[in-house]
Amino acid sequence: MFLYNSATHKKEEFKTHTPGRVEMYTCGPTVYHFAHIGNLRSYIMEDVLERYLRYAGYDVNRVMNITDVGHLSSDADTGEDKMLKGAKRENKSVMDIAKFYTDAFFEDCRKLNIKRPDVVQPATGLIGDYIKIISRLVETGYAYLAGGNVYFDSSKLSRYYVFNDHDEEDLAVGVREGVEEDSNKRNKNDFVLWFTKSKFEDQALKWDSPWGVGYPGWHIECSGISMKYNGEYLDLHCGGVDNAFPHHTNEIAQSESYLGHPWCTQWFHVHHLNDLSGKMSKSKGEFLTVSLLEEKGYDPLAYRYFCLQSHYRKTLVFSWENLDNAAAAYAKLLNRIAGLKPGEDVDQAAFDEYRAKFLQQMGNDLNTSMGVTAVFDVLKAKTGDATKLALIGDFDQVLSLSLLEKAALKRAEAARAVQTGSGEYAITGEGDPEVDAKVLARYEAKKVKNFAEADRIRDELRAEGIEITDVKGGASWRRV
Numbered sequence: 001m002f003l004y005n006s007a008t009h010k011k012e013e014f015k016t017h018t019p020g021r022v023e024m025y026t027c028g029p030t031v032y033h034f035a036h037i038g039n040l041r042s043y044i045m046e047d048v049l050e051r052y053l054r055y056a057g058y059d060v061n062r063v064m065n066i067t068d069v070g071h072l073s074s075d076a077d078t079g080e081d082k083m084l085k086g087a088k089r090e091n092k093s094v095m096d097i098a099k100f101y102t103d104a105f106f107e108d109c110r111k112l113n114i115k116r117p118d119v120v121q122p123a124t125g126l127i128g129d130y131i132k133i134i135s136r137l138v139e140t141g142y143a144y145l146a147g148g149n150v151y152f153d154s155s156k157l158s159r160y161y162v163f164n165d166h167d168e169e170d171l172a173v174g175v176r177e178g179v180e181e182d183s184n185k186r187n188k189n190d191f192v193l194w195f196t197k198s199k200f201e202d203q204a205l206k207w208d209s210p211w212g213v214g215y216p217g218w219h220i221e222c223s224g225i226s227m228k229y230n231g232e233y234l235d236l237h238c239g240g241v242d243n244a245f246p247h248h249t250n251e252i253a254q255s256e257s258y259l260g261h262p263w264c265t266q267w268f269h270v271h272h273l274n275d276l277s278g279k280m281s282k283s284k285g286e287f288l289t290v291s292l293l294e295e296k297g298y299d300p301l302a303y304r305y306f307c308l309q310s311h312y313r314k315t316l317v318f319s320w321e322n323l324d325n326a327a328a329a330y331a332k333l334l335n336r337i338a339g340l341k342p343g344e345d346v347d348q349a350a351f352d353e354y355r356a357k358f359l360q361q362m363g364n365d366l367n368t369s370m371g372v373t374a375v376f377d378v379l380k381a382k383t384g385d386a387t388k389l390a391l392i393g394d395f396d397q398v399l400s401l402s403l404l405e406k407a408a409l410k411r412a413e414a415a416r417a418v419q420t421g422s423g424e425y426a427i428t429g430e431g432d433p434e435v436d437a438k439v440l441a442r443y444e445a446k447k448v449k450n451f452a453e454a455d456r457i458r459d460e461l462r463a464e465g466i467e468i469t470d471v472k473g474g475a476s477w478r479r480v
């Protein structure tokens with residue numbers, strides 16, 4: 001696979017520390033509110049990447065943190081803890097908020113076919129590990145104490161801006177809106193590893209440490225969690241593009257200073273989903289969620305389809321019109337797949353040829369729109385339906401659009417909407433063909449005024465525990 005690496009600014013051949021095995025880390029959500037569909041764009045693209053790597057034969061160990069402490073309102077260590085803000089907003093405890101929004105996040109992921117990572121670790125669960133790392137950084141002179149807090153000393157590094165795709169001037173402390181100068185810092189890029197003092201003394205969760213009772217900074221959690229579950233060598237680190245600075249930059253600074261060797265080789269950053277008014281943001285209060293899409297009648301997988309149509313390194317603009325177009329294209333695709341006849345004769349040579357092409361196209365910096373196009377190419381191919389269905393099922397291990405399941409549902413629905421001479425007679429129920437056939441037979445008996453036969457069928461179904469209700473344009477049935 002060739003993947004763009006934001007640390008080198010180049011598309012490179014994907015390599016791992018241990019051949020065949022990928023140690024993969026993903027920055028998880030800050031669970032003080034629902035995830036917005038922008039956050040979920042990042043998780044969808046990371047999910048496709050993980051699925052692709054598995055499809056290509058790698059053994060993947062994917063780790064994700066849940067940020068339930070330490071992420072302050074500004075990424076530059078100032079402001080109130082986001083979790084505390086959420087707890088106050090809802091008049092609940094921080095732990096209740098964390099549990100509620102963690103569950104809500106994974107429920108959104110389930111609806112979007114985003115696989116749960118192998119390891120999910122809440123930040124509050126590994127405090128001892130962060131203390132161990134910070135202690136060594138203090139001992140080796142990479143960190144210092146000032147004003148009750150422990151800071152990482154960025155001047156100790158020969159190269160701090162590893163992603164350097166931003167303007168240093170813009171990031172100068174005190175210039176950005178909401179960023180206040182912290183007079184304890186020796187250098188403007190220094191960052192907090194451990195807080196005992198912040199302006200917000202009512203921080204809900206605190207732990208004992210060699211530097212006093214306090215709580216960890218935001219960045220140390222990802223280094224600590226990754227080192228615990230991925231080991232000392234990380235192959236692939238993922239996150240949204242806003243994480244590159246300062247979060248990932250600081251993760252690298254502290255991890256490499258602690259380990260004494262290079263830490264993570266490949267960095268995968270997903271660009272933002274914007275709405276027409278600009279960047280989507282949880283802190284703005286009003287934002288788009290998966291539940292809102294559902295309330296408006298969209299299948300969450302239509303949103304996944306929408307995301308797959310564009311490249312992860314391009315900003316994606318959300319509008320209802322754009323989503324409508326994606327939903328229509330997704331429905332059309334499902335209809336075409338539903339039109340294929342399942343069978344057993346798979347043409348192995350054609351299968352191998354199309355699979356190799358898909359592997360190569362998706363392996364070109366995760367070209368998901370080509371991956372979707374590959375499904376259309378299969379539909380147009382001069383090969384039998386069984387081969388087409390086998391290929392689509394195979395590609396969907398990566399795309400994860402539930403293509404075969406949804407097409408089978410459509411096929412069943414179509415089979416139940418039976419054409420009769422007088423127009424369409426639709427039968428709704430569980431989709432049991434035997435019951436549907438009896439319901440249709442009863443309808444046909446009634447049509448020719450054979451009411452005795454119609455009643456007999458009704459009684460027969462009732463004896464099986466099935467109740468029929470006549471509705472406009474057809475009948476519906478249920479098991480009672």
Ligand code: AMP
Nearest residue numbers: 029030038039042239240243272273280
């Ligand atoms: P947070 O819950 O704020 O920690 O963010 C969770 C993930 O969503 C992080 O990887 C962010 O980089 C990413 N993210 C935040 N905003 C957007 C956006 N508008 N589009 C895509 N990803 C985003």
Ligand code: ZN
Nearest residue numbers: 027028222247
């Ligand atoms: Zn992180």
